[in-house]
Structures are given as C-alpha cells and as structure tokens.
Amino acid sequence: xxxxxxxxxxxxxxxxxxxxxxxxxxxxxxxxxxxxxxxxxxxxxxxxxxxxxxxxxxxxxxxxxxxxxxxxxxxxxxxxxxxxxxxxxxxxxxxxxxxxxxxxxxxxxxxxxxxxxxxxxxxxxxxxxxxxxxxxxxxxxxxxxxxxxxxxxxxxxxxxxxxxxxxxxxxxxxxxxxxxxxxxxxxxxxxxxxxxxxxxxxxxxxxxxxxxxxxxxxxxxxxxxxxxxxxxxxxxxxxxxxxxxxxxxxxxxxxxxxxxxxxxxxxxxxxxxxxxxxxxxxxxxxxxxxxxxxxxxxxxxxxxxxxxxxxxxxxxxxxxxxxxxxxxxxxxxxxxxxxxxxxxxxxxxxxxxxxxxxxxxxxxxxxxxxxxxxxxxxxxxxxxxxxxxxxxxxxxxxxxxxxxxxxxxxxxxxxxxxxxxxxxxxxxxxxxxxxxxxxxxxxxxxxxx
Numbered sequence: 001x002x003x004x005x006x007x008x009x010x011x012x013x014x015x016x017x018x019x020x021x022x023x024x025x026x027x028x029x030x031x032x033x034x035x036x037x038x039x040x041x042x043x044x045x046x047x048x049x050x051x052x053x054x055x056x057x058x059x060x061x062x063x064x065x066x067x068x069x070x071x072x073x074x075x076x077x078x079x080x081x082x083x084x085x086x087x088x089x090x091x092x093x094x095x096x097x098x099x100x101x102x103x104x105x106x107x108x109x110x111x112x113x114x115x116x117x118x119x120x121x122x123x124x125x126x127x128x129x130x131x132x133x134x135x136x137x138x139x140x141x142x143x144x145x146x147x148x149x150x151x152x153x154x155x156x157x158x159x160x161x162x163x164x165x166x167x168x169x170x171x172x173x174x175x176x177x178x179x180x181x182x183x184x185x186x187x188x189x190x191x192x193x194x195x196x197x198x199x200x201x202x203x204x205x206x207x208x209x210x211x212x213x214x215x216x217x218x219x220x221x222x223x224x225x226x227x228x229x230x231x232x233x234x235x236x237x238x239x240x241x242x243x244x245x246x247x248x249x250x251x252x253x254x255x256x257x258x259x260x261x262x263x264x265x266x267x268x269x270x271x272x273x274x275x276x277x278x279x280x281x282x283x284x285x286x287x288x289x290x291x292x293x294x295x296x297x298x299x300x301x302x303x304x305x306x307x308x309x310x311x312x313x314x315x316x317x318x319x320x321x322x323x324x325x326x327x328x329x330x331x332x333x334x335x336x337x338x339x340x341x342x343x344x345x346x347x348x349x350x351x352x353x354x355x356x357x358x359x360x361x362x363x364x365x366x367x368x369x370x371x372x373x374x375x376x377x378x379x380x381x382x383x384x385x386x387x388x389x390x391x392x393x394x395x396x397x398x399x400x401x402x403x404x405x406x407x408x409x410x411x412x413x414x415x416x417x418x419x420x421x422x423x424x425x426x427x428x429x430x431x432x433x434x435x436x437x438x439x440x441x442x443x444x445x446x447x448x449x
Contacts, residue, residue, distance in 0.1 A: 032074035065095035160190035209252030228416035246274035268318040275311035
C-alpha cells in the first residue's frame with residue numbers, strides 16, 4: 001500500500017508527466033498483447049528496487065493497475081471473456097483509486113460498466129445490459145482526459161457485435177421479430193463505424209463486409225427454417241436481397257486487411273452460405289411446381305449434392321464455426337437425398353384399378369400403407385428415444401409417396417432443430433419441447449394408417 005501522505009496529485013509535476021508519458025507509450029501499443037508485455041517488463045524493472053520508497057511504491061501500483069487494465073482489454077476484445085474482463089477492470093479501478101490517479105480511475109470504472117452491460121446482454125438480460133451501456137457511453141462522452149476519445153471509438157467498434165449477439169440470443173429463443181431488429185441494428189452500427197471512423201482506410205472494407213455478413217447470417221437462418229418446413233413458395237427464396245448481401249460481404253472482406261483469423265473465417269463462411277442458398281433456391285424453384293402436380297420439372301440432384309460438398313470444403317477452412325456449418329450442410333444433404341427418393345416414388349405410374357366386376361385384392365375401404373411390423377418397430381424406437389432411427393427406417397422402407405412426403409417433412413424438421421441446438425440457437429428445454437411435437441406427429445401418422 002502506498003503511504004497515506006503521498007499520492008499521485010502530490011507528486012512533482014515532472015514526475016507526473018513522466019508517469020503519463022509511460023502510460024501514453026502503453027496506449028500507443030499496436031495491440032493489447034504488446035501493451036501487456038511492455039507493462040510486465042516495467043513491473044520487473046521496478047520489482048526489486050526501492051521497496052520502502054513511497055514514490056516507487058506508487059509507480060508499482062500504477063504499473064499493476066495498467067496491467068489489469070490491458071489484460072481486461074485483451075480478455076474483452078480478443079477473447080470475448082466478458083466476465084473476466086469485468087473482474088480485471090474492477091481491479092484496475094481500485095488500484096488507480098488508491099493512488100488517486102483520477103483520469104484512469106474514471107476510465108477503468110466506465111469500461112467496467114460497459115463490459116458488465118455486455119455480460120448482461122449475453123446472459124439474456126437485455127434491458128439491464130442496454131442501460132449499463134447507455135450509462136457508460138454517456139460517461140465517456142462527458143469525461144475529460146487524454147484517453148477518453150480513444151475509448152469512445154472502441155465502444156463504437158464493439159457495438160455491432162453486441163447487437164449481433166442480441167440477435168443470436170433472440171433466435172435461440174425463437175423471437176424472430178426481435179432478432180430482425182437486432183440484426184438491422186448490428187448492420188447499421190457496422191456501416192456507421194466504417195463511415196465515421198475508418199473512411200478511406202483498408203479496415204473500412206472489413207466493417208462493411210461484416211455489416212453485410214450479419215444480414216447474410218440472419219437471412220440464411222431464416223431460409224433454412226423455411227426449407228425445413230417446405231415453405232418453398234416463400235418470397236425470400238427468390239428475393240435478390242440474399243445475393244446482394246452475399247456479394248457485398250465477400251467483396252469487401254476480400255478488399256479488407258483480414259488482420260485476424262475471425263475475419264478470414266467470416267469470408268469463408270460468407271462464400272459457403274452463398275453456395276448453400278443457391279442450392280435451396282434451385283431446389284425450391286424446381287420442387288414447387290413438382291409438389292403442385294407438375295411432374296415435368298426435373299431436378300439435377302447430383303448438381304445440388306456437388307454444390308453442398310463444395311460448400312462443406314469451403315467451411316472446413318473456417319475453423320470451429322466452419323464445423324458448425326458443415327453439420328448444417330450434412331443435414332441439408334440428408335434432406336436432399338430423402339427428397340430425391342420421394343421424387344422417384346412419386347414419378348412411378350399409379351397402380352391400375354381392378355377391372356369392373358372383379359374383387360380387389362384388399363379391402364377398398366382401407367389399403368394398408370405401413371406394415372404392422374414396421375409400425376410396431378418404429379413405435380418401440382421412439383419410446384426408446386431413438387427417433388432418428390425410426391425416421392430412417394420409415395424413409396428406407398416406405399413406398400407410398402404421399403405418406404413418405406409427410407415423414408420426410410418431419411425428418412427435415414428434426415434435423416433443423418438438432419442443428420439449431422448444436423449451434424446454441426435453441427435451448428435444451430425448447431429443443432425437447434419441439435422434438436416431442438415431431439414425435440407426436442410421427443405417432444399420429446402411424447396411428448392413422
């Protein structure tokens with residue numbers, strides 16, 4: 001602890017300036033990692049000298065406070081570990097407060113509030129989080145100090161991802177209207193950042209690309225749900241909005257600096273998402289007339305499978321996020337294979353009726369579409385929580401196009417639900433509720449036969 005009769009405001013002016021020059025050097029570091037390394041070196045230099053010197057004790061406290069400050073920055077902006085960032089920033093504030101370095105005390109307190117707001121938002125406490133962020137931004141705009149303008153810009157850099165996180169939380173809770181609002185906010189915040197702070201710089205392209213990626217992500221999520229529900233006549237399948245955002249995202253990210261792995265991964269995913277949308281678009285355009293009775297509309301199934309395989313190869317380059325997307329592509333590939341099988345059965349000529357005066361082989365009032373043994377086995381699998389095996393058995397053994405179509409719809413719904421849960425867009429509780437509805441729908445189909 002520094003002595004009570006000596007604190008930063010009481011230091012000679014030249015010593016205060018030297019300390020601020022040291023802090024300035026840390027803030028001018030290109031990255032948080034470099035700032036952390038610099039302050040650690042300074043701490044080592046002062047660790048074994050002047051243990052009883054009040055001035056050196058204050059300097060050590062200030063350096064330790066700076067270490068906590070930049071560690072908080074790194075945990076927040078590089079790792080997204082907002083709880084750890086809040087804890088470190090609060091430690092920084094306490095040490096700056098002890099030595100009465102008011103400017104840094106104020107800045108660390110403001111950023112602690114802001115990061116705590118992000119933590120609330122990521123915990124679904126949207127109102128509390130937004131109020132804390134508003135408070136922090138107001139404090140920053142009215143604060144006096146040599147570093148506040150730098151952190152006003154940092155907050156602007158963080159806002160787009162915060163809105164995007166809100167959108168993901170809303171999607172997870174099946175609040176699509178709220179998700180759309182948050183995605184639009186993320187899109188606008190990223191564009192504003194690019195225009196206001198980064199104009200004519202390579203990083204401007206990064207943020208314009210990110211802005212369009214946010215919209216692309218939401219539209220792809222919506223398109224996946226429509227496809228899983230076979231709402232193939234929905235206008236979003238044929239809108240040029242998707243292509244506009246896909247092209248803009250890929251173009252601007254290519255022109256940007258791609259200075260970290262996240263941006264590179266985003267570009268790969270934008271390309272993969274664009275590819276899968278083309279698959280859905282082509283399939284919807286071909287299947288819609290076919291499902292309405294026009295059997296002349298042929299689907300090039302091999303082309304669609306090849307496009308999906310290409311999308312998976314692109315996604316494989318995008319790290320962990322790419323793995324999530326690959327699973328989504330595999331789910332869609334299963335849907336396409338099921339639809340291909342369904343189309344083959346539907347294309348078969350209908351069975352001819354028995355000639356007049358002859359008795360049909362089966363009761364005309366009820367032709368059994370699903371064998372009793374198959375019904376029993378499927379019910380047993382569902383009771384054992386092996387619904388995917390039951391669906392696979394039905395799809396493999398059914399020959400009637402009408403009921404096969406209904407089974408494939410339920411299989412598609414289940415695949416979409418499983419993928420949303422894996423990606424963290426659906427809670428376990430909501431997944432189980434939705435899954436139980438799929439199980440009931442299948443059991444109802446088996447009971448009606």
